Amino acid sequence: MKTILKVKNLIMNFGGLRALDHLDIQVREEEIVALIGPNGAGKTTFFNCITGIFPPTGGEIILFPPKKKSKRANRLKPNKITEIGLARTFQNIRLFQNMTVLENVMIGRHCRMSSGIVGAIFRGKATVKEEEQVVEDSFKILKKIGLSEYVNEIAMNLPYGAQRRLEIARAMATEPFLLLLDEPAAGMNIQETKDLNELILRIRDEEKISILLIEHDMRVVMSLSDHIVVMDYGKKIAEGTTEEIKNNPVVIKAYLGEDIDA
Amino acid sequence: MEYFLEIFLGGLTRGSIYALIALGYTMVYGIIQLINFAHGEIYMIGAFTALIVASVLTMLGLNTISILVLASIAAVIYASAYGFTVEKIAYKPLRHAPRLSALISAIGMSMFLSNYVLLAQTSDFLSFPNLIPELKFIEPYSHIIRSNEIAILVTTTAVMIVLTFIIKFTKMGKAMRATSQDREMAMLVGVDVNRVISVTFIIGSATAALGGVLIASHVGQINFYIGFIAGIKAFVAAVLGGIGSIPGAVLGSLILGWTESFATGYVSSDYEDVFAFIFLVLILIFKPSGILGRSESRAV
Amino acid sequence: MNKLNEIKKSFLASLWFMFLTFPIMVIRVNTVQKEIEWRWQNMFFVGISVFFLSFAWRFLFRQMASGRKTIEAGGLDKISLMQQIMNEPKMYYPILFAFTLFAATFPFIFNIYQVNIMTTALMYVVLGLGLNIVVGLAGLLDLGYVAFYLVGAYSYALLNYHFGLSFWLALPIGAFIGALFGILLGFPVLRMRGDYLAIVTLGFGEIIRIIMENWNEFSFGPSGIANIPRPGFFGIEFSLQGSIIFMYFFMICLTLFTIFIVNRLRNSRIGRAWVALREDEVACQAMGIDRTKTKLTAFALGATWAGMVGVIFAAKTTFINPASFTVWESITILCIVVLGGMGSIIGVIFGAFILILLPEYLRAFSEYRMVTFGAVLVIMMVFRPQGIVPDIRHRFKHQGSMVLGGKTKK
Ligand SMILES: Nc1ncnc2c1ncn2[C@@H]1O[C@H](COP(=O)(O)OP(=O)(O)OP(=O)(O)O)[C@@H](O)[C@H]1O
Numbered sequence: 001m002k003t004i005l006k007v008k009n010l011i012m013n014f015g016g017l018r019a020l021d022h023l024d025i026q027v028r029e030e031e032i033v034a035l036i037g038p039n040g041a042g043k044t045t046f047f048n049c050i051t052g053i054f055p056p057t058g059g060e061i062i063l064f065p066p067k068k069k070s071k072r073a074n075r076l077k078p079n080k081i082t083e084i085g086l087a088r089t090f091q092n093i094r095l096f097q098n099m100t101v102l103e104n105v106m107i108g109r110h111c112r113m114s115s116g117i118v119g120a121i122f123r124g125k126a127t128v129k130e131e132e133q134v135v136e137d138s139f140k141i142l143k144k145i146g147l148s149e150y151v152n153e154i155a156m157n158l159p160y161g162a163q164r165r166l167e168i169a170r171a172m173a174t175e176p177f178l179l180l181l182d183e184p185a186a187g188m189n190i191q192e193t194k195d196l197n198e199l200i201l202r203i204r205d206e207e208k209i210s211i212l213l214i215e216h217d218m219r220v221v222m223s224l225s226d227h228i229v230v231m232d233y234g235k236k237i238a239e240g241t242t243e244e245i246k247n248n249p250v251v252i253k254a255y256l257g258e259d260i261d262a
Numbered sequence: 263m264e265y266f267l268e269i270f271l272g273g274l275t276r277g278s279i280y281a282l283i284a285l286g287y288t289m290v291y292g293i294i295q296l297i298n299f300a301h302g303e304i305y306m307i308g309a310f311t312a313l314i315v316a317s318v319l320t321m322l323g324l325n326t327i328s329i330l331v332l333a334s335i336a337a338v339i340y341a342s343a344y345g346f347t348v349e350k351i352a353y354k355p356l357r358h359a360p361r362l363s364a365l366i367s368a369i370g371m372s373m374f375l376s377n378y379v380l381l382a383q384t385s386d387f388l389s390f391p392n393l394i395p396e397l398k399f400i401e402p403y404s405h406i407i408r409s410n411e412i413a414i415l416v417t418t419t420a421v422m423i424v425l426t427f428i429i430k431f432t433k434m435g436k437a438m439r440a441t442s443q444d445r446e447m448a449m450l451v452g453v454d455v456n457r458v459i460s461v462t463f464i465i466g467s468a469t470a471a472l473g474g475v476l477i478a479s480h481v482g483q484i485n486f487y488i489g490f491i492a493g494i495k496a497f498v499a500a501v502l503g504g505i506g507s508i509p510g511a512v513l514g515s516l517i518l519g520w521t522e523s524f525a526t527g528y529v530s531s532d533y534e535d536v537f538a539f540i541f542l543v544l545i546l547i548f549k550p551s552g553i554l555g556r557s558e559s560r561a562v
Numbered sequence: 563m564n565k566l567n568e569i570k571k572s573f574l575a576s577l578w579f580m581f582l583t584f585p586i587m588v589i590r591v592n593t594v595q596k597e598i599e600w601r602w603q604n605m606f607f608v609g610i611s612v613f614f615l616s617f618a619w620r621f622l623f624r625q626m627a628s629g630r631k632t633i634e635a636g637g638l639d640k641i642s643l644m645q646q647i648m649n650e651p652k653m654y655y656p657i658l659f660a661f662t663l664f665a666a667t668f669p670f671i672f673n674i675y676q677v678n679i680m681t682t683a684l685m686y687v688v689l690g691l692g693l694n695i696v697v698g699l700a701g702l703l704d705l706g707y708v709a710f711y712l713v714g715a716y717s718y719a720l721l722n723y724h725f726g727l728s729f730w731l732a733l734p735i736g737a738f739i740g741a742l743f744g745i746l747l748g749f750p751v752l753r754m755r756g757d758y759l760a761i762v763t764l765g766f767g768e769i770i771r772i773i774m775e776n777w778n779e780f781s782f783g784p785s786g787i788a789n790i791p792r793p794g795f796f797g798i799e800f801s802l803q804g805s806i807i808f809m810y811f812f813m814i815c816l817t818l819f820t821i822f823i824v825n826r827l828r829n830s831r832i833g834r835a836w837v838a839l840r841e842d843e844v845a846c847q848a849m850g851i852d853r854t855k856t857k858l859t860a861f862a863l864g865a866t867w868a869g870m871v872g873v874i875f876a877a878k879t880t881f882i883n884p885a886s887f888t889v890w891e892s893i894t895i896l897c898i899v900v901l902g903g904m905g906s907i908i909g910v911i912f913g914a915f916i917l918i919l920l921p922e923y924l925r926a927f928s929e930y931r932m933v934t935f936g937a938v939l940v941i942m943m944v945f946r947p948q949g950i951v952p953d954i955r956h957r958f959k960h961q962g963s964m965v966l967g968g969k970t971k972k
């Protein structure tokens with residue numbers, strides 16, 4: 001299978017703190033990769049680096065969008081990276097709180113649209129058509145994610161689980177080839193977690209989107225991932241299939257105190 | 263050479279005053295990440311209180327030294343009380359609101375206070391009595407430095423030393439440092455964050471009031487508007503030094519003081535107030551974290 | 563018991579404020595005549611009013627807390643009537659029509675003085691709508707908005723003085739120069755964090771004014787520029803009265819035009835991007851929105867309107883000097899936006915009428931204007947940050963399965 005994200009020797013320093021230490025990670029087409037590790041291991045920081053929110057101190061990030069030329073993403077702005085085809089959710093939910101659910105998803109479509117100020121003012125045929133298309137597409141996405149009952153609610157009034165799903169819907173709207181999920185199951189109950197599991201599998205199988213997933217819930221990780229990467233103190237300490245990771249003494253040691261019941 | 267020295271010392275005095283005000287900005291910003299727009303008004307209210315108290319005491323026929331001491335004490339007490347109250351009314355309810363809300367509230371407070379003084383007192387300049395006695399031994403050098411300026415330099419230095427001591431060695435200082443690092447965390451380990459914030463406002467206001475008394479008796483007149491310009495300049499100084507950093511505020515203030523002093527002394531005084539802003543824009547473009555500030559990256 | 567406690571709290575608050583306001587409110591010194599005036603009655607007033615206000619303050623707080631609880635419990639849509647009106651052209655067109663009728667007959671019912679005041683109010687409506695793009699929609703706190711207003715006014719005054727340029731030519735030019743300044747200032751400052759942006763724009767506004775005051779050869783300094791011609795209309799020259807009425811109608815048209823444009827922008831791709839930017843900058847960029855470009859368009863568009871109204875201001879007063887463009891002017895416009903409701907078009911219109919007309923008609927209170935504005939900003943932020951007419955997000959209908967008001971019929 002083709003590689004779509006290749007990270008080599010990635011380093012990120014915050015002042016004296018080295019949050020990422022020579023990290024190598026690869027994601028292949030139609031793969032679900034889980035990134036696990038104790039709190040403060042640097043998982044979120046890794047997401048922030050590859051999505052352009054923090055410029056990494058060193059290393060290489062290379063994206064291979066399907067049907068397009070590969071691209072080095074080290075110094076690109078976050079919006080450029082999203083345009084190329086990475087989309088993400090946030091660990092501590094960052095929705096556009098005072099906008100409706102549908103508008104949140106429409107924002108995700110922004111980078112796939114083209115009308116500008118002039119179009120907005122004169123509202124010509126092309127603009128009107130584009131707007132209608134966006135509403136249509138956004139409805140479809142919400143339906144797929146299972147949020148159609150909330151379409152016109154204000155985002156901050158949604159139940160917690162629905163907010164997490166909306167983050168996914170919004171990311172999906174940008175048409176990514178790789179979706180980065182930062183603890184999507186955090187704070188969800190058992191039923192919600194199960195639904196989420198199914199959703200993630202569906203996204204991979206039906207939309208052919210690869211997924212890179214940070215998760216503390218080992219049931220989710222073990223049931224979904226094709227490949228697991230374990231981090232601690234900014235370093236990759238192990239990687240492999242679920243079976244390999246489950247039985248890896250190094251991993252068990254890093255997690256000492258935390259239970260990995262799979 | 264003497265002209266140079268005069269300008270140099272003028273800049274030093276100016277910078278010291280900015281430092282006394284800038285401390286309040288930088289401390290408050292360090293703890294609640296808010297530009298306290300009303301801080302300049304606190305300084306102005308300090309100066310007004312001193313003027314009023316001094317006038318009343320003069321009528322009662324007290325001698326200059328006791329007037330100076332009593333007026334300064336009154337200014338410090340009142341400014342602190344105002345700072346404390348402003349925080350309780352305009353900022354505390356907004357602690358979890360978007361930053362824009364708190365900022366607008368601060369602007370409203372600033373406008374309210376300056377116009378409150380305008381209405382209750384006057385829009386005219388009031389002449390401020392010279393409270394600081396002339397020292398005999400510097401008379402031969404009076405064209406270079408006056409006793410006023412010496413008082414300013416001495417006070418600023420003393421305030422800095424006391425403040426550094428408080429922050430480094432007292433329990434409250436520790437709590438302040440903890441709160442500015444991470445408020446949630448500080449709260450979890452038992453720091454009374456509300457008290458820390460109140461104390462920060464009180465200390466900042468008190469030093470600003472001292473600055474108000476000193477500059478007013480140096481310049482010799484005040485009106486309700488002095489807080490606005492001084493406040494902005496002190497803020498610029500705080501940003502220049504690196505907002506959140508106390509030594510930074512002092513350094514920034516001195517640099518700004520000298521720049522203004524030399525620019526008006528050697529170039530032109532028409533655009534005196536413009537330099538601060540140009541400075542500000544340049545720093546924020548090229549080094550937003552200031553000279554001594556930590557560069558901050560937002561947590562995501 | 564509870565009541566007693568409340569009274570005690572109010573009493574203490576009242577004592578505290580009496581202490582706080584004592585030197586400034588009670589004593590007044592006249593340093594020239596060396597006289598001191600004691601105004602004990604003020605202390606009494608402060609005591610009484612704080613006593614009652616503190617009840618109101620605590621009441622509002624409880625009100626707000628309980629309001630928040632209802633929302634958390636799912637009891638939403640208190641404003642659904644407003645929403646329905648806003649979403650349904652059939653509902654708001656008649657209202658709009660009634661307003662139009664009133665506006666059209668206004669100059670023939672009221673005297674010239676009233677018409678003049680109304681024109682001023684309309685100018686502030688347009689300024690408010692312009693600033694609303696920047697502050698309300700994009701969430702950029704611009705405290706130097708008046709700078710663009712000044713630029714517009716001086717563009718017309720100077721172009722007319724040197725080249726005899728007419729009002730109608732100056733109008734688009736003023737708007738353009740306003741936008742140009744918006745972009746010039748925007749480029750360096752829009753990368754800054756929100757609070758730095760506020761102070762830098764404030765500084766920029768002051769710099770421009772100070773330059774105008776000191777650069778005599780260019781701007782005629784503090785004495786300003788007089789005899790700026792009022793606009794004609796296709797060669798017709800108006801009498802003073804005619805000109806005032808003409809200005810009024812022109813402002814009505816411009817206001818409608820502005821509402822139209824701002825409304826279209828708001829519900830467009832770019833308008834959504836502005837709001838998203840206000841809500842969460844990081845998430846916004848992660849969704850593929852170019853932060854700098856989006857901010858710059860908001861800033862430049864806001865400045866365009868300020869430039870345009872600047873030209874009108876110069877033509878209306880026929881005299882300008884830097885004193886008309888102080889930071890207070892920026893704050894007044896900000897106050898209009900905040901009071902009305904950030905992001906809300908109707909809100910801003912209300913805000914402008916309240917804040918401009920009330921002080922005009924309550925002449926006795928006009929000296930309390932700035933104090934009140936300051937208090938309004940604080941109180942609105944504490945108790946009602948969404949303003950008197952909150953911004954309502956557009957609801958979309960889809961295939962007949964959705965209905966208005968945010969609820970779904972299955
Ligand atoms: N913006 C920042 N500035 C300074 N240090 C940071 C910043 N962001 C993260 N860090 C530090 O980097 C380290 C890694 O943090 P990160 O958030 O990536 O951990 P994580 O693996 O996502 O943990 P968790 O499971 O708790 O989400 C931590 O020590 C954290 O304090």
Ligand SMILES: [Mg+2]
Binds near residue numbers: 045
């Ligand atoms: Mg994390």
